[in-house]
Amino acid sequence: MKIKISEIENKENKVQAINFSEIYEEFNKDVPVEAKLKAEIIGSMIKISGNIHALLNLTCDLCLKEFTKEFNIEVEEFFERNSLCDSYGDDFELKDNAFIEDLNGKDEIDITDFIYQSVILNMPNKLVCDINCNGSENVNKYIKTDFTDPRLEVFKNIKIEKE
Numbered sequence: 001m002k003i004k005i006s007e008i009e010n011k012e013n014k015v016q017a018i019n020f021s022e023i024y025e026e027f028n029k030d031v032p033v034e035a036k037l038k039a040e041i042i043g044s045m046i047k048i049s050g051n052i053h054a055l056l057n058l059t060c061d062l063c064l065k066e067f068t069k070e071f072n073i074e075v076e077e078f079f080e081r082n083s084l085c086d087s088y089g090d091d092f093e094l095k096d097n098a099f100i101e102d103l104n105g106k107d108e109i110d111i112t113d114f115i116y117q118s119v120i121l122n123m124p125n126k127l128v129c130d131i132n133c134n135g136s137e138n139v140n141k142y143i144k145t146d147f148t149d150p151r152l153e154v155f156k157n158i159k160i161e162k163e
Contacts, residue, residue, distance in 0.1 A: 001020060001022065001111045002110050008040070008041055015039070016039045018038065018039055018048075018111060019036060020034065020035040020036075020115060021034045021035075022115075027056045027057065029057075033115060034052070034054075035050060035052040045081065046081065048077050048114065049074075049075060051073065052071070052073040052115055054071045054073070055069075058127045058129075060127060061127050062128055063129060063136040065129050067129040069127075071123075073119065077114065
């Protein structure tokens with residue numbers, strides 16, 4: 001789904017409500033990712049904010065069982081209509097809340113890609129089905145428990161004499 005910037009400009013107060021519902025095969029084949037967003041024009045920028053709801057089918061990193069996890073993600077993203085390089089030059093320092101996507105004069109924003117990125121970035125680094133999950137025997141047999149470096153074994157037999 002793409003929204004045209006000209007449609008937002010034509011709305012009253014330059015604000016457009018966006019209701020989104022789409023199935024992403026890599027997340028869940030049965031339940032769509034849904035979003036209630038608001039797009040508004042603020043000067044040369046477009047601000048998209050709202051809530052994304054997703055029910056994802058995931059695989060536990062510890063036991064390899066499939067599980068479902070619900071995500072409710074609050075988003076707020078800014079898009080610059082003109083090129084940021086024209087405003088700031090080639091090098092500039094990013095500060096808090098200064099992450100702005102540069103549209104480079106494009107006349108539309110890809111909401112499908114924006115929502116996909118928002119969900120991916122909000123997934124935890126380690127996917128665990130349950131807080132008490134200890135893994136399974138099939139997985140645990142591949143986990144290294146001995147962390148000694150065999151190259152350092154020669155130092156066990158060194159005797160140091162004191163003067």
